[in-house]
Amino acid sequence: MALVSFRNVSLTFARRTVLRNFNLDVEAGETLVLLGRSGSGKTTALKMVNAMVVPTAGEVFVEGRATTAWDLVRLRRRIGYVIQESGLFPHYTVADNVALVPRLERWPAADIQARVSALLEKIGLPIGEFGGRYPDQLSGGQRQRVGVARALAADPPLLLFDEPFGGLDPVTRLELQRQFVALRQEFGKTAIFVTHDVHEAMFLGTRIALLVDGAIQFVGTRQAFMKAPTAEARAFRECLLAPEV
Amino acid sequence: MQADLLYELATLTVQHLVLVSMAMLLAAVVAIPLGIALTRHPRWRNWMLGLTNAIQTIPSLALFGFLIPIPLLGGIGPHTAIIALVLYALLPMLRNTVTGILGVDASVRESATALGMTGHERLWHVELPLAAPTIMAGVRIATVTTIGTATIAAAIGAGGLGVFIFRGLAAVDTVLLLAGAIPAALIAIAADQGLEWIERTLLRH
Secondary structure (H helix, E strand, O other), rough: OOOOOEEEEEEOOOOOEEEEEEEHHHHOOEEEEEEEEEEEEOHHHHHHHHOOOOOOOOEEOOOEHHHHHOEEEEEEEEEEEEEEOOOOOOOOOOOHOOOOOHOOOOOOOOHHHHHHHHHHHHOOOOHHHOOOOOOHHOHHHHHHHHHHHHHHHOOOOOEEEOOOOOOOOOHHHHHHHHHHHHHHHHHEEEEEEEEEOOHHHEEEEEEEEEEEEEEEEEEEEEEHHOOOOHHHHHHHHHHHHOOOO | OOHHHHHHHHHHHHHHHHHHHHHHHHHHHHHHHHHHHHHHHHHHHHHHHHHHHHHHHHOOHHHHHHHOOEEEEEEEEHHHHHHHHHHHHHHHHHHHHHHHOOOHHHHHHHHHHHOOOOOOHHHHHHHHHHHHHHHHHHHHHHHHHHHHHHHHHHOOOOOOOOOOOHHHHOOOHHHHHHHHHHHHHHHHHHHHHHEEEEEHHOOOO
């Protein structure tokens, strides 16, 4: 059974169709990249998984149960979420930000402490040096690392990434992408990753779904994407040849 | 004579402080929860802010006067004055509560919800702490202006430092006038500094 399934999902509001007849299965352990231009509906599709957006038709299933049938708080605490601006709480320290969901889940204090410490170590921001800092005392790349650690904290089976590395300089972006791959090898989480950057899609995705105007035009492995015959796939492949911006 | 004046000054100062603190307490109890509610119900927001804005435009002497004939609420004495002061304090507190909460960064609000915080958890752990400086600024503005406005409460027999001011006006006695005005100004400055100190101490992150 797929971990996440979109079944005939559509979203229309104010007479505008954002997603149309969207069908997609995300299997456990894979990193599925939703690739598309701005406004193609990829972020909207992502937000349907944790029910931040509800479809006007069709259903999204997580672990076999429709998001509309889940208790929303339970569903969301089982899904890590990382966004571009990191969304870290500015009034919480780095350690408190990472501890957020385990605290909400009322883990024992010692377990929280151990988990936070281990995760901060993993992302290269050891708790002794960085744990007590506030988000505004970190660089953009460090904030995104903390965002990833926060998403991993309660050990959710699924992670959602909404252009998490979009605002970073190319060098930092590559560092974080490498770290993403390393963390994936270690934790083996399922991830859905939204990006408009085809380099990033090819580097991180085990499968790529290409969105055009709210519909999936292609879905398949990286190798298959390189041969996909659609015009939009060709357009994105041309970006691979052009110098990276 | 001198001792009598000092004794009266002390009494009036205490009355003044009681008027202001009662009014501030009541206004905060009404305005902050109401402001939170208005962030959840945008349709009521402009209407309520407009209403409190309109109250603000009523000249204070007139508002005290309007309240006198109203049964139960009105009449002569401190309780009528407190009601008028609460009405004036509503706008800055209400508006700053609404602005403070709506001003919380959208990505922070979104993460709070997406990571599985309930509405209550988001309010208490994210929105209120981040809005607190703005809310506190509203409380400070309201307190300082109320200390001034409360001097007019003497006109409807509510006591306070305004008694000296009105008596000074009637007797064309500058000393008496200043005996009311200077302590009121000092209280206002002290309150502002005190609240600022509380703000810094409580909200240091």
